[in-house]
Amino acid sequence: MNFLKRHPNLTIGLAGTILFALLGLISLVWTPYPIAQIDIARRFLGPDAAHWLGTDNLGRDMASLVMSGTLTSFVVAALAVTIGAGIGVPLGLAAAAWGGPVEWLVLRFSDFLFAFPAIIVAILVTALFGPGAINAVLAIGLFNIPVFARVARGGALSIAVLDFVAAGRLPGLGPASIAYRHLLPNIMSLIIVQGTIQLSLGILAEAGLSYVGLGTQPPATSLGLMLRDAQSMFLIHPWLTLVPGLCIVLIVIGLNIAGDGLRDAIDPRLRQVNANVVA
């Protein structure tokens, strides 16, 4: 508890993120209305007691859609970051620690993956297997791998030339141990910042993919799909874009604040800097 008090950013960000995550999770067991239930006669209703956030162009309950859409957006982005960091960070570290052919291979592999930007991968995956949320995960995840690999390697290289790593080499530590004991902890802050950027980018990328019709498909929904569906009606029914748009903005900000807070909380060197600044 004290820990949280000492890190107000982390607390606010986490609270916001968890709130939305919970909202999404609840949609697994309960939503006010089934999201596939279409009732044309009841479309474009404003918020009232029966529909807290009103209804959309097909008469579906907006509150239910937001809950379900939040879950999809979260899951897509989180899975994509897991894929990206899980594969990218070890690759980047290996490149920095071993150098030579290992580094060459990692760089080529990452160039190779990187040469296929997310949107292109998404277009290809969709053309091959049809559109859907899984493809969005795959496309954004693949795009994340070289991002994490590059950042991990870049960060590790700037650390590797520093004295304390060289000092670590003296007792005869191998590249693997150096990577794990010295490089990984020291680039953690970079990875976390990148992770939060990629997580928020993932939510936005899902929205972008949905915008061009490559993301989540009806009758399932995501915040991006809701925003897309309502965008052409913005001038007539602005409310329909404001609700999912605002949710995306709030989630992304919540995630980023939580990431920043987390970074301050776990990076010992930065705390030291803090102390210096205060002194």
Added chain:
Amino acid sequence: MGRILTGAALALAVAGALSGAALAQQPTEVRIGVALEPPILDPTAGAAEAIDIVVYQNIFEGLTAIDENGAVQPGLASSWTISDDSLTYTFKLHEGVTFHDGTAFDADDVKFTFERILAADSVNAHKELYTDIAEVSVVDPFTVSFTLSKPVGLFLFNLGRGDAVIVAPESAGNNATTPIGTGPFAFVQWDKGNRVLLERYEPYWGELPALTKASYRFIGDTAAMTSALLAGDIDGTNNFAPDSLAVFEGNPQFKVLVGTTEGETILGTNNRKPPFDNLKVRQAMAHAIDRQAIIDGATYGYGTPIGAPFAPHNAYYTDLTGTYPYDPDAAKALLAEAGYPDGFNATLKLPPLGYARLSGQIIASQFAAVGIKLELINVEFAQWLQDVYTNHDFDLTIISHVEPFDIGNYANPDYYFGYDNPDFQALIKTLNETVDDAKRKELAIEAQTILAKDAVNGYLFELAQTGVWNAKLAGMWQNSPIEGLVLRGIYWVE
């Protein structure tokens, strides 16, 4: 002093230029937004409606021309005679017609055009419409006669289609990228992904149109199209997404033109496959469909309900929407009779068209109410063509059949929905070979009735054409009896 004089002269010149601009007659340029860019500009080598939108009756002309009401009018042929057995058509051609590259038009071009359509290596998308032409012969440079192997009821209409526009042997090979025709507008430039520019062809043989320049802008996104219209970046569009039409209704700077198209939207049903080979199941599905909800939800009320695959504005139309009215209880009863008391599961493959995706969601919800659980599968158009159209690998789909008078598809047992009814096939054969109008109407009504009763597909609605135009523009076609956007009648009014 010199400097002052120069200044005064400059001021006068500027004032002159300004008043000149103010006094200039009506603008003579139009900028039109269209959602889809054509892949090529040769209407005789591709089926995309986007091609005809740009070129039909603008750059290219046929022997006959279809007018706004779908009637056949003279085109490059000024008149024609038909033999008593309906097998020989003799056309008198206009003289003094030139192609945009300056070459003269004569009967040899007509002969070339149809030989190209009928050649073994032809890539014409509608070759089958012209295969009954046995011979095209040049009588003299401005007379040409067609001999048919059997009577074709729609022959003159078919000659007026984009697929049969007259091309010249000198330029036909390059028409895909630099189209050269005989129309009132000549092709200027195509900036791929962006726009096509046309300008008036001054030596045009007929009456010169009011417009001197026209450009087509390709704007796929509805929100972007809305902004482009509101910001005055384009002067209009022939077909605007109905969900945003409300922005322009009641805005005095714009006019909304609601007209008809030839697009019958259907719930395409694979009649080869159980349970859809069972008439009771198809009847149950017909009873489960609430047409009005679909029309309201997917077209914002701009569609017209249909009970058979036939256009409501056609003279041969008969209203069959009451054949299987919306009645979920009747649907459940029929399903039980057919042996599916708890309904069944099926897939619904949807092409990337706004009305199809929306209708699909609504139908899935309506079918769920009677126990039929649909899985929605969104596919790209290329994949739709392969899966549904070519390989018949589907349960249900939603598509609009946009060809004029395309009821004959139901007489083709190999067509994607697989309707095989010998009686119906015989009926269509008789219809195609009948030339007498009253008799044709009688047969067409009989055909519609059979298809409605057999519930071959779910018949949903006739697509509307919803154009949005600058209020000062006039002369646009309100209806779309054939694929195209004819510029010749468009003009600016004050």
Added chain:
Amino acid sequence: MILFALRRFLGFAATLLLAAVVIFYLLDLLPGDPARFTLGVTATPEAVANLRAQMGLDAPAHERLLSWLGGMLRGDFGMSYTQRAPVAGLLWERLAVTLPLTVMAMIISMVIGLPLGIVSARARGKAPDTAIMVLAQLGVAVPNFWFGMMLTLVFAVGLRWLPPGGFTPWDEDPWLSLRGLILPSLALALPQASILARVMRTALVDVQGQDFIRTARAKGLTMGEAVWRHGVRNALLPVLTILGLQFAFLIAGTIIVENVFYLPGLGRLVFTAISERDLILVRGAIVVLIVAVTATMFVVDLTYGLVDPRLRGRSTP
């Protein structure tokens, strides 16, 4: 340094070749037929077969691969299936939009993002820092197609200062062309500027804690001087990485913004070409994108070597 560059270049070429081969075979797996797409639902199988032969689709895959690769070495990217025009020309027209758009967006994002990041790091924990970081959070969080639409509604529909979209070719009126790219590049630059500000700030704050800064401070420099003289240069590594990533992201990632502003860019070309199964055009476009992205990475690597000579020896091929 020359040897370093040469080795890097070999890696660059290897990546390209591999990617080209993978792309070729991957796209051959796609369901759908460009000939059927062109001719539509009513065309006879015979007409479709004729068109397939005209498109050169009846040859076996490896023959098509070899002639395609050989052609590209000579600058011949083949003929587009559905547009029946040379692919190279089609791509060149699109690059004339996408490249300037990307460069403008990069410049805008750097001009806004980097100074804000430095200011923020210098004022760490104080009001300007908080204000900048809140703005950066918002900038990252707004979906760019939505932001683009807002820009259009305000500056094109409302104020009528700039066109709502479309593109005037450069040879017609360069000023109009440039005007048409202002709103789209702003829409692209907003999230990138926000990210740059955050990364710059993080990198600067990171180096502040490191030994050489402390040494510099011990020599009597103030924190600000130490960061400016030593920190910014050291912070450049992560910033360069991000810039490289952003350029690569932007060059292909402009498709959404191209849609919002109906620009004839490369992204939209890939999108429509794949839906029409114009595979040779898709392949050519992806190769061009891969060249752009790997070339960017190549340049970033070289710059690494320039910024920090100690790295030259180690990133061996």
